[in-house]
Amino acid sequence: MNSLVEENYLKALFTLSNEHGEVNVNDLSKRLEIKMPTVTSMMKKLAEKELVHYEKYRPVRLSEMGKKAAIHIIRKHRLTEMFLVEVMGFGWEEVHDIAEQIEHVKSPAFFNKMDEILGHPSFDPHGSPIPDINGNIQGEQYRKFSECTKGEKVKFMAVANSSEKFLKFLNSKGLSLETKIEILSVEPFDGTMTVTYGDRTSEVFSKVVCDKLLVV
Amino acid sequence: MNSLVEENYLKALFTLSNEHGEVNVNDLSKRLEIKMPTVTSMMKKLAEKELVHYEKYRPVRLSEMGKKAAIHIIRKHRLTEMFLVEVMGFGWEEVHDIAEQIEHVKSPAFFNKMDEILGHPSFDPHGSPIPDINGNIQGEQYRKFSECTKGEKVKFMAVANSSEKFLKFLNSKGLSLETKIEILSVEPFDGTMTVTYGDRTSEVFSKVVCDKLLVV
DNA sequence: ATAATAAGTTAGAGAAGGCTAACAAATTAT
DNA sequence: ATAATTTGTTAGCCTTCTCTAACTTATTAT
Secondary structure, eight states: OOHHHHHHHHHHOOOOOOOSSBHHHHHHHHTTTOOHHHHHHHHHHHTTTTEOOOOSSBBBEEOOHHHHHHHHHHHHHHHHHHHHHHHOOOOOOOOTHHHHTTTTTOOOHHHHHHHHHHTTTOOOOSSSSSOOTTTTOOOOEEEGGGOOTTEEEEEEESSSSHHHHHHHHHHHHHTTOOOEEEEEETTTTTOOOOETTEEEEEEEHHHHHHHTEEOO | OOOOHHHHHHHHHHHHHHHHSOOHHHHHHHHHTTHHHHHHHHHHHHHHHSSOOOTTTTTEEEEEHHHHHHHHHHHHHHHHHHHHHHHHHOOOTSHHHHHHHTTTOHHHHHHHHHHHHTSSSOTTTTTTTTOTTOOOOOOOOEEEGGGTTTEEEEEEEEEOOEEEEHHHHHHTTTOOOEEEEEEEOTTTOOOOOEEEETEEEEEEEEEHTTTEEEOO
C-alpha cells in the first residue's frame, strides 16, 4: 500500500503529464510545493517500488503500475467532488480541498457506494472525467478557449483549474458548465477576449482566464 | 493544530476515561496498540502542549483544552457514522473504520453540512451521543445489560463496542437498537443470560456479549 | 516484609518525509 | 564557444512517530 505522501506524488505526476507531456523534477517540486532535493529522493523511492521510471537528470514517467495507482486516486477524488456537490449540496468552488483529503480514505466500499448513489457519473463538477473502477477514462478532448477565434460559438465543458478563487470568479460572472459562449472579438496583443453568453451581452476575459476554460 | 496521531491519543484518552475513570499509560498502550515507551513520550509532548495533565508514574488526565479537542473529534466521528448509515445506506457494522479515517478531515463546513442534512442528530447508529458544535453531550446514562437481573424488562439503547465482528454477531441474532429485552434467567457462575425479545423466544448470551450491551 | 510481577521510564535507534548548503549537469544567451 | 542561468543531485541534518533493551517504581502475593 502506498502512503498518503506517495499518493500525492503519483497524482501530481499524472496530472502534470496530461498537461505538459514530460514531467521534470522541477515541475513536481513547484506543483507540490516541496523542495527539489526532497522530490529527487522521492523519485528514487518510487522508482525502487517500480511506480515510476526514473534516471537521473531525465524527466520522470509513471510506470503502468504507477499510472494505475494515480488513476485510482483521481477516481476517488473526482467521485468525492461529485458527491459533495450532487448529494451534499456544496458549490463547485468549495469541494476541491475537502476531496483532496477524502481521496486518501482506504475503503473501496465507501467510494463504490458514492459511485452507485451518483449513478456511475462520467464527469465531475468541474467537467473532468471520472475514471471507472477499471481505470478507463472517458477521453473527451476539449479545446482551450483561449485558442478559439472571433465569431466562434462554443460550449463551456470543463475548467483546467479547480481553485476556489477561480471558480468564485466564474460564479461572479454567471458562467457555469454547459453555457454557450460566442466570441465577439480577440485582442491580438494580449489575448483578451470579449464574449457574450446567457444574459451577458458583453463580458471581457483576460487570457489568464481563457486559458483555464475548456470548450467544445 | 493537532496532528492525526495526537488526535488519536486524545480520542482514546477521552473514551477510556469514560469507560474506566483513571487512564494509565498501559491502558492507552493497549487501546492504541502502541508500545508503552511511545505512549510515555507522547504524554510528555501532549503535556507540553497543555492538552493533558501528566506526572510520571501517575494516571493521565485530559486538560480542559484536551477534552475539548477530543470531543470535537468524537463529534466528527459520530456524525460521519450517522451520515454513512442514514444517507449512504451502510449497515451499522460497516461504518466504524471508514469514520475513523474521515474524522480527521479538516473542514468545519463538511461536518456542519452532514449535521444539517441529518437534522442535528443526538445519537449515532450505535447509540452513542453526538456532541453538539459547542461540545455539549446529551448525557444519557445507560446501564450495562450484564448488571441487570432476572425478570427485568429493559430497552437496548447502545453498544459499548462498535467492532464489525460484534455488530455482525448482533445482526445474526436479530438484535437492534430500541429492541425490548426480557431476562428469563441469569447463570450465577459465569453471568450467561437467557433472554427473549422480538420474535426470539429464547436466546442465550454470554457475559462477554452482555457487557457490551447498554440498556435503560 | 519481602519477593515476584506488572507498570512506567530512559536511552538509543530507525523509518518517513521534509529542509539547506554545496556542487554538478544541462540549457540558454551572448 | 564560452559564460550565465536554470535544473538536478549529493550530503547532511531535522522532526515526528515508532521501536527494543535495560532499568526503576509500584503493586500484588506469599
